[in-house]
Amino acid sequence: MTVEKYNLGARWFHWTLAILVILNLASGLLHEPLEDVIQLMTVHKSIGLIILLVTIGRIVWRLRWTKPPLPGSISPLERMAASATHLAFYALMLIMPLTGWIFSSAGKYPLSFFGLFLWPKLPISKDGPLAGPAHEGHEILGWLMLALVVLHIAAALRHHFLLKDGILRRML
Ligand code: HEM
Numbered sequence: 802m803t804v805e806k807y808n809l810g811a812r813w814f815h816w817t818l819a820i821l822v823i824l825n826l827a828s829g830l831l832h833e834p835l836e837d838v839i840q841l842m843t844v845h846k847s848i849g850l851i852i853l854l855v856t857i858g859r860i861v862w863r864l865r866w867t868k869p870p871l872p873g874s875i876s877p878l879e880r881m882a883a884s885a886t887h888l889a890f891y892a893l894m895l896i897m898p899l900t901g902w903i904f905s906s907a908g909k910y911p912l913s914f915f916g917l918f919l920w921p922k923l924p925i926s927k928d929g930p931l932a933g934p935a936h937e938g939h940e941i942l943g944w945l946m947l948a949l950v951v952l953h954i955a956a957a958l959r960h961h962f963l964l965k966d967g968i969l970r971r972m973l
């Protein structure tokens with residue numbers, strides 16, 4: 802079956818951010834169990850800040866084109882589920898780094914970007930109204946994002962191997 806692909810820029814943004822987001826979900830969830838073996842937080846924060854910048858670029862790019870139409874075999878419910886998940890990803894790729902940046906700004910450690918330079922901290926105090934909710938939001942939304950990533954990958958594999966409708970190839 803021939804399908805119309807996403808444009809090259811969209812595919813590059815998708816796979817770059819997919820890798821970076823998976824790395825950050827893994828480093829976020831594993832930093833405590835692995836803390837005696839490897840210090841993951843500088844890498845986690847630095848990758849997270851890259852995700853923020855690249856996502857802003859991706860959204861600007863995304864607003865300039867319309868995605869290729871889905872085949873008629875996809876039901877209205879599936880279209881809605883896909884759109885809702887994709888929209889949630891764009892929101893989470895902004896909210897996760899922003900909440901991380903906010904509560905880390907209130908912490909005692911400097912925000913080192915891969916040890917190369919200091920990323921500016923936001924004027925947030927530990928006892929102010931933002932630090933606590935940002936920390937809690939970061940943890941809860943991290944789990945939500947993980948669940949959506951599992952769902953999204955399962956959906957892509959279902960389309961490719963079971964339905965064989967070419968959806969995965971739109972993004973390759
Ligand atoms: C898309 C980007 C990001 C994702 C997906 C992400 C995800 C996560 C996850 C899943 C956790 C573990 C939460 C838990 O313990 O249950 C975590 C922890 C953490 N993240 Fe992020 N994060 C991102 C960006 C950032 C950024 C930009 C910063 C700071 C500049 C940051 C700072 C932290 C810190 C300090 C923790 C440890 C919190 C603690 O143990 O109390 N994160 N992150």
Ligand code: HEM
Nearest residue numbers: 819822823863868883887890891950954957968969971972
């Ligand atoms: C953290 C990982 C990932 C994130 C955050 C993510 C995010 C997204 C987003 C936001 C879109 C919508 C693009 C748009 O129309 O603007 C999308 C589409 C897509 N993703 Fe992912 N993705 C991830 C991983 C993956 C993986 C691992 C696969 C394959 C196994 C995959 C397969 C696809 C496919 C096939 C589409 C196009 C769906 C369609 O045609 O409507 N994604 N992804």
